[in-house]
Amino acid sequence: MVGDQVVDVRLTVNGRAERLRLDPRVTLLDALRERLGLTGSKKGCDRGQCGACTVHVDGRRVLSCLTLAVTTVGRQVTTVEGLAAGDRLHPMQQAFIDCDAFQCGFCTSGQIMSAVALAAEGHTGSDDEIREHMSGNICRCGAYEHIVAAVKTVAGDGAGR
Numbered sequence: 001m002v003g004d005q006v007v008d009v010r011l012t013v014n015g016r017a018e019r020l021r022l023d024p025r026v027t028l029l030d031a032l033r034e035r036l037g038l039t040g041s042k043k044g045c046d047r048g049q050c051g052a053c054t055v056h057v058d059g060r061r062v063l064s065c066l067t068l069a070v071t072t073v074g075r076q077v078t079t080v081e082g083l084a085a086g087d088r089l090h091p092m093q094q095a096f097i098d099c100d101a102f103q104c105g106f107c108t109s110g111q112i113m114s115a116v117a118l119a120a121e122g123h124t125g126s127d128d129e130i131r132e133h134m135s136g137n138i139c140r141c142g143a144y145e146h147i148v149a150a151v152k153t154v155a156g157d158g159a160g161r
Contacts, residue, residue, distance in 0.1 A: 009070055013038065014082025022069055029053045029064035032079060040080035040109040044138075051137030054110035055079050061117040063136075080109035083116065092116045095150035103141035111137045115151045124155035 011018045013036060020035050029046075032038045032055070041064055044052030048066040055064045056078040083090035092115050095101070102108040114137045118124065123133040130151050131144070139147065 007070060009073060011069065011072055011077060012075070013077045014079060015076075020069070024068065024070050026069050027065055028055070028057075028062075028067040028069045028072055028077070031069040032064060032077075038079050038081050041113075042106055042109060044106070044110075049138070050107070050110075051114060052107050052110040054113040054137065056113060056117060059117070059120065061114050078113075080112055083112070090116065091154050092119065092150065095153040096147075099146045099150040099153060101143055101146040101150040103139075103143050107137060107139045107141075111139065111147055115147070115154070119151065119155055124151055127152075 005024060006021045007024050009020045009022050011020065011031070013032065018036060020031060022031060022035070029041055029043060032041055033043065041055055042052035043065060044050035046065050048063045051063065053064040054061050056062070057067070057072055058075050083093055089097075092112050096108065096112055101111070111134070114134055118130065118133040121133070123129050127148050130148050134147065134151070
């Protein structure tokens with residue numbers, strides 16, 4: 001029976017080696033939240049449509065609700081908790097605060113993770129380009145103008161790359 005199988009999984013999350021015993025069907029999101037206590041990534045739709053669960057795997061943004069944890073063995077996983085350096089926030093995290101780029105906060109971690117990636121990808125040329133490359137992240141509160149402002153603030157500083 002497949003449900004009785006567990007596998008040893010060694011993940012590198014936010015620079016730390018983690019060893020877990022998981023059912024091979026466990027998503028990266030569930031492993032992060034339920035096994036490692038990293039609750040910054042949110043379970044929104046659990047179907048890859050809202051972006052609340054966005055994390056980076058080897059520097060690229062992925063939807064952790066659609067990614068099996070076992071597929072990230074040997075790769076670097078970064079969550080919103082891993083962006084800050086101690087008490088010093090990542091420039092994008094600080095820009096989200098400074099630009100009031102969140103309301104309820106539910107989508108914020110996924111928005112920040114996507115924003116960091118799109119800045120690194122060089123997709124910060126115009127408001128429309130930013131909106132296009134952030135389109136997989138839904139904000140039900142409608143804080144989009146402030147999110148674009150936060151991305152532009154970091155892009156203008158050259159930070160976040």
